[in-house]
Amino acid sequence: MSHANISIFVPHRGCPNDCSFCNQRAISGQTVPATPIDVEKAVMTAMEYNIDPKKTEIAFFGGSFTAIEREYMCSLLTAAKHFLDAHNFAGIRVSTRPDCIDNDVLEILKKYGVTAIELGAQSMDDEVLSVNRRGHTAEDVRKASKLIKSYGFELGLQMMTGLYKSDFQKDLQTASEIAKLKPGTVRIYPTVVLKNTHLGKLFEKGEYLAPTAEESVPLCAELLQMFENEGIKVIKLGLHSSETVESDMLGGGYHPAFRELCEGHIYLQKMLKKLGGKDKTCTYLIYVRNKDLSKAKGQQKRNEKALKNQGFSCIIKGKENLERFQIEVDVE
Numbered sequence: 001m002s003h004a005n006i007s008i009f010v011p012h013r014g015c016p017n018d019c020s021f022c023n024q025r026a027i028s029g030q031t032v033p034a035t036p037i038d039v040e041k042a043v044m045t046a047m048e049y050n051i052d053p054k055k056t057e058i059a060f061f062g063g064s065f066t067a068i069e070r071e072y073m074c075s076l077l078t079a080a081k082h083f084l085d086a087h088n089f090a091g092i093r094v095s096t097r098p099d100c101i102d103n104d105v106l107e108i109l110k111k112y113g114v115t116a117i118e119l120g121a122q123s124m125d126d127e128v129l130s131v132n133r134r135g136h137t138a139e140d141v142r143k144a145s146k147l148i149k150s151y152g153f154e155l156g157l158q159m160m161t162g163l164y165k166s167d168f169q170k171d172l173q174t175a176s177e178i179a180k181l182k183p184g185t186v187r188i189y190p191t192v193v194l195k196n197t198h199l200g201k202l203f204e205k206g207e208y209l210a211p212t213a214e215e216s217v218p219l220c221a222e223l224l225q226m227f228e229n230e231g232i233k234v235i236k237l238g239l240h241s242s243e244t245v246e247s248d249m250l251g252g253g254y255h256p257a258f259r260e261l262c263e264g265h266i267y268l269q270k271m272l273k274k275l276g277g278k279d280k281t282c283t284y285l286i287y288v289r290n291k292d293l294s295k296a297k298g299q300q301k302r303n304e305k306a307l308k309n310q311g312f313s314c315i316i317k318g319k320e321n322l323e324r325f326q327i328e329v330d331v332e
């Protein structure tokens with residue numbers, strides 16, 4: 001059984017900020033803050049589905065967990081810790097802002113059995129952070145990351161692509177700065193423009209052209225490979241699908257299967273590289289690992305069509321004992 005999270009959303013509550021892209025109520029799909037009873041219900045419900053607690057974390061996402069009122073934060077942690085102690089859950093995961101981390105709060109999180117802390121870094125470019133009203137700097141991300149690691153927590157960093165005033169190079173640079181902080185995990189979110197946000201207003205006035213999902217694929221595919229080459233797990237690529245996001249979205253990079261699009265893009269680039277300079281009158285058999293066959297063919301067979309458009313006649317097949325993104329080519 002693979003690793004799982006029981007996710008509990010703590011929307012916007014306690015967050016001192018109003019980031020350009022944020023409409024937490026829309027993102028989490030709920031308006032009422034979670035209570036300790038909700039934590040209990042969420043865990044009990046998950047346990048009915050025969051999860052393996054040892055491979056499951058209880059995760060508080062959505063707002064800025066360490067910025068919520070201390071008493072409320074501790075009440076949620078108490079409810080989660082009960083399950084940690086009684087059923088051996090793998091740990092507790094929280095997400096927060098880089099400027100809401102200090103020794104005091106880390107001591108508290110340690111005491112309640114928190115194992116992983118994710119920081120919304122979003123960009124490592126101070127101008128991009130400023131115009132997107134993040135209220136913190138890249139240096140805050142560096143400092144908080146080091147402090148979190150010094151306490152022995154697993155560090156997670158989240159970044160966004162295509163933010164207002166960012167571009168391909170700045171996003172690549174952000175990823176490279178993030179990789180230097182050696183997080184255990186990374187989440188990459190192409191910016192999605194939601195109603196009732198600052199970005200939404202800029203978008204409607206035509207002052208911000210948010211990259212679409214299709215436009216974000218080449219960059220995000222590159223970031224995925226870059227992090228994986230550094231041994232950093234990319235645990236999320238693209239905003240999770242929810243009806244509220246779909247109905248509140250004005251534009252930007254949302255696709256319900258965004259990761260698959262990026263992985264398909266990587267396969268296409270690798271196939272084209274292997275085929276480069278080969279005789280276009282032959283038919284080629286392209287082998288990929290079995291479980292990636294549909295990704296290699298691409299959504300709605302887009303990769304097969306792209307190869308054909310480049311003049312190549314190819315049959316893509318699955319094969320045992322190949323690695324992720326490994327490709328073998330034979331003439332039929």
Ligand code: SF4
Nearest residue numbers: 015017018019022063
């Ligand atoms: S810090 Fe997080 S919760 Fe707060 S406004 Fe920004 S994105 Fe939203």
